Amino acid sequence: MNNYICVTCGVQYAESEEPPEHCLICEDERQYIGPNGQQWTTLAELRQGHRNLIQPQEPGLIGIGSDPAIAIGQRALLVQQAAGNVLWDCISLLDEATIRAVKGLGGIAAIAISHPHFYSSMVEWARAFGAPIYLHADDRQWVMRPDPAIVFWQGEQRTLAGGLTLARCGGHFAGGTVLHWAGGAGGRGALLSGDTIQVVSDRRYVSFM
Ligand SMILES: [Zn+2]
Numbered sequence: 001m002n003n004y005i006c007v008t009c010g011v012q013y014a015e016s017e018e019p020p021e022h023c024l025i026c027e028d029e030r031q032y033i034g035p036n037g038q039q040w041t042t043l044a045e046l047r048q049g050h051r052n053l054i055q056p057q058e059p060g061l062i063g064i065g066s067d068p069a070i071a072i073g074q075r076a077l078l079v080q081q082a083a084g085n086v087l088w089d090c091i092s093l094l095d096e097a098t099i100r101a102v103k104g105l106g107g108i109a110a111i112a113i114s115h116p117h118f119y120s121s122m123v124e125w126a127r128a129f130g131a132p133i134y135l136h137a138d139d140r141q142w143v144m145r146p147d148p149a150i151v152f153w154q155g156e157q158r159t160l161a162g163g164l165t166l167a168r169c170g171g172h173f174a175g176g177t178v179l180h181w182a183g184g185a186g187g188r189g190a191l192l193s194g195d196t197i198q199v200v201s202d203r204r205y206v207s208f209m
Pocket residue numbers: 006007008009010011023024025026027
């Protein structure tokens with residue numbers, strides 16, 4: 001039995017003997033299937049050829065991404081705070097080196113994810129750190145590996161510990177969410193926005209999906 005991971009979107013599926021027939025997330029019009037058709041991998045395989053890079057972005061904010069990139073190049077952000085670190089968005093690769101490094105940064109008290117393109121191996125991360133996963137209930141149908149760690153929240157906002165607020169924006173996905181970090185950017189506040197709100201190249205504007 002294996003928890004297969006879709007090569008194109010990086011989402012891990014519930015345990016099965018054979019790889020699933022379809023990736024529902026890639027067959028959805030907001031993703032795509034590569035020219036070579038549906039392909040699957042596993043966490044064990046990903047650990048062979050990839051590692052995670054842990055890169056500070058600003059005080060209290062650390063980026064975690066895989067090298068070489070996996071799937072659509074997802075990156076997670078670890079918000080460090082006294083009330084407990086929050087992992088914003090998630091990635092497919094989790095290995096011993098990453099667990100050690102993140103524990104050294106204070107671990108993960110909670111995981112929150114913007115939308116299904118970042119569901120990745122969220123259950124692996126939740127189990128490794130004993131953390132709940134906050135997902136908006138309107139995207140429940142896109143969870144491919146159900147788990148008791150998942151907390152479906154409803155409505156427009158949900159407060160997390162330490163001045164963090166999840167806000168549902170919709171758009172890209174009905175439950176598409178951003179994370180407001182009041183203490184970010186030196187106290188001016190920061191919005192961690194997945195790809196729901198994107199800063200355009202000249203950095204003077206944002207665009208909305
Ligand atoms: Zn997929």
